[in-house]
Amino acid sequence: MNDNTVIKAHNLTKVYDGFTAVNHIDFAVRRQECFGFLGPNGAGKTTTVKMISCFLEPTDGSLEVLGMPVRTEFRRIKARLGVAHQENNLDPDLTVWDNLRVYARYFDIDAATAARRSEELLSFIGLTGKRNSAVDDLSGGMKRRLILARSLLNKPDLLILDEPTTGLDPQARHHVWDLVRRLKSEGTTVLLTTHYMDEATQLCDRLLIMDRGKILTEGSPGDLMERYEAANLEDVFLKLTGRDLAE
Ligand SMILES: Nc1ncnc2c1ncn2[C@@H]1O[C@H](COP(=O)(O)OP(=O)(O)OP(=O)(O)O)[C@@H](O)[C@H]1O
Numbered sequence: 474m475n476d477n478t479v480i481k482a483h484n485l486t487k488v489y490d491g492f493t494a495v496n497h498i499d500f501a502v503r504r505q506e507c508f509g510f511l512g513p514n515g516a517g518k519t520t521t522v523k524m525i526s527c528f529l530e531p532t533d534g535s536l537e538v539l540g541m542p543v544r545t546e547f548r549r550i551k552a553r554l555g556v557a558h559q560e561n562n563l564d565p566d567l568t569v570w571d572n573l574r575v576y577a578r579y580f581d582i583d584a585a586t587a588a589r590r591s592e593e594l595l596s597f598i599g600l601t602g603k604r605n606s607a608v609d610d611l612s613g614g615m616k617r618r619l620i621l622a623r624s625l626l627n628k629p630d631l632l633i634l635d636e637p638t639t640g641l642d643p644q645a646r647h648h649v650w651d652l653v654r655r656l657k658s659e660g661t662t663v664l665l666t667t668h669y670m671d672e673a674t675q676l677c678d679r680l681l682i683m684d685r686g687k688i689l690t691e692g693s694p695g696d697l698m699e700r701y702e703a704a705n706l707e708d709v710f711l712k713l714t715g716r717d718l719a720e
């Protein structure tokens with residue numbers, strides 16, 4: 474693994490009770506890029522992301538994250554990752570502020586640092602005025618932004634966003650996109666999954682298209698469109714599978 478490689482997967486495989494969700498895939502993510510996993514429901518995106526973020530153990534193959542193998546170094550890896558899961562896992566009984574405060578404890582961030590970071594991050598996501606609100610009173614877009622802020626508390630070297638804008642209206646999606654672009658411009662390496670081709674086109678330097686546990690193709694959005702003589706990434710998927718990405 475050279476210094477510029479942040480994730481390296483070889484023959485990476487996950488089998489759930491006899492069902493192969495991720496089937497011997499190879500990929501590499503470089504430092505400071507935004508790398509995307511684009512694919513329809515059930516493609517294996519979340520399963521792959523959960524192996525990278527050390528929530529699931531690979532069934533087969535090798536996986537190195539930040540230069541360390543996930544099987545043995547999961548604790549050290551987790552300390553340096555920011556992860557925003559696909560499901561909303563904010564604590565609905567706590568305020569916005571307390572959600573950040575409690576999460577910071579998992580990373581052993583001292584109270585003063587956590588408070589300072591939380592203040593900066595609330596300003597970054599535009600929710601300073603909501604610090605004392607109950608999470609249940611936030612809109613869907615505000616919750617997604619709070620999940621993003623929470624994943625940044627430990628100043629991660631690698632940020633992993635699983636479907637950061639699913640279910641959001643266009644305005645809320647654009648807000649999240651702006652935040653991801655700002656993080657990228659500050660040098661954060663971002664890995665995201667999406668089943669929106671416009672999201673992948675807008676945010677990703679490089680991406681792979683995944684379907685039924687396999688990688689179909691990989692490249693920059695522009696390269697892929699050129700290679701498959703396609704008008705957009707949805708069209709690339711259609712040409713490769715004969716199916717619509719949205720199905
Ligand atoms: N815990 C589990 N046990 C058994 N099968 C699972 C489990 N989690 C996922 N799967 C199966 O693995 C496949 C890949 O699921 P995964 O959640 O990784 O897909 P995805 O690409 O993230 O889809 P989506 O776009 O819907 O989030 C699916 O067929 C799913 O049903």
Ligand SMILES: [Mg+2]
Nearest residue numbers: 518519520559
């Ligand atoms: Mg998923």
